[in-house]
Amino acid sequence: MRRLTLCVVALLATFSQTMMAATQSSFYQRHDNEQAVLNEALGNARQASTLVAVVLGAQWCHDSRALADFMQSPALATPLAEFEMVTIDVGFLENKKSLIAQLDYPAYFATPTLLLVDPATQQVVNRASLIRWQNAHNESADALASYLQHALQQWQQQQTPVPPTTAIAAFENAQADELYRHYAKLGKLLALENEGEAVPTLNDKWRQVKTYRMQLQQDIIDMHNKGETGDNLPTYAPISW
Numbered sequence: 001m002r003r004l005t006l007c008v009v010a011l012l013a014t015f016s017q018t019m020m021a022a023t024q025s026s027f028y029q030r031h032d033n034e035q036a037v038l039n040e041a042l043g044n045a046r047q048a049s050t051l052v053a054v055v056l057g058a059q060w061c062h063d064s065r066a067l068a069d070f071m072q073s074p075a076l077a078t079p080l081a082e083f084e085m086v087t088i089d090v091g092f093l094e095n096k097k098s099l100i101a102q103l104d105y106p107a108y109f110a111t112p113t114l115l116l117v118d119p120a121t122q123q124v125v126n127r128a129s130l131i132r133w134q135n136a137h138n139e140s141a142d143a144l145a146s147y148l149q150h151a152l153q154q155w156q157q158q159q160t161p162v163p164p165t166t167a168i169a170a171f172e173n174a175q176a177d178e179l180y181r182h183y184a185k186l187g188k189l190l191a192l193e194n195e196g197e198a199v200p201t202l203n204d205k206w207r208q209v210k211t212y213r214m215q216l217q218q219d220i221i222d223m224h225n226k227g228e229t230g231d232n233l234p235t236y237a238p239i240s241w
Helices: 002-027 034-048 062-071 074-080 097-103 130-138 141-156 166-194 202-226
Strands: 052-057 084-089 113-118
Touching (some): 034 052, 034 084, 052 062, 052 097, 062 074, 062 130, 166 202
């Protein structure tokens, strides 16, 4: 009897994991024309006078899976009804610069990335706080519901961001190109690991890129808060691979 019970538990666990993977897989979408999907959402949001939620994530990322679970929970049904939403599967760190550049946002610095966008100005309104959802496994569906409701209320009170200065935009674009170059290398290693191959150097390389991308993201947030790049542009330790 004990052996049978263990088999049933294992079967249920496998079934649960399969269902969860199917649910999460259906959340982050692959689009034939991502630009057209984003433009349609922006147009719909302008007509509805609401924000667009652009969510970039990956199936291999546990924080992306956590955010996907939150988004599909009953607690989010009412808040999300107030938004136009676009979900993007970034695969193994694909280059999405051409997609999100029109939002004056240079790169996704982590998976997941939750961008709330004013459809009229096409500016990201939650730039300073979106870091929180890059660690979604530490959060909850209720916390996300409150976050979205608060962001929408702020936007409705016309608390819209100022577009970046030319100097900030130039810095962002140059660093985004550098970051995507590292993503291209790291993504290949992630894909190999996902296929079951041993990649003993992956963790060290991941940490180096993470140190760079997280500091870069914070530096850019600080620049936007100040409205200038400052006298000395940030510099970063070279990545050794």
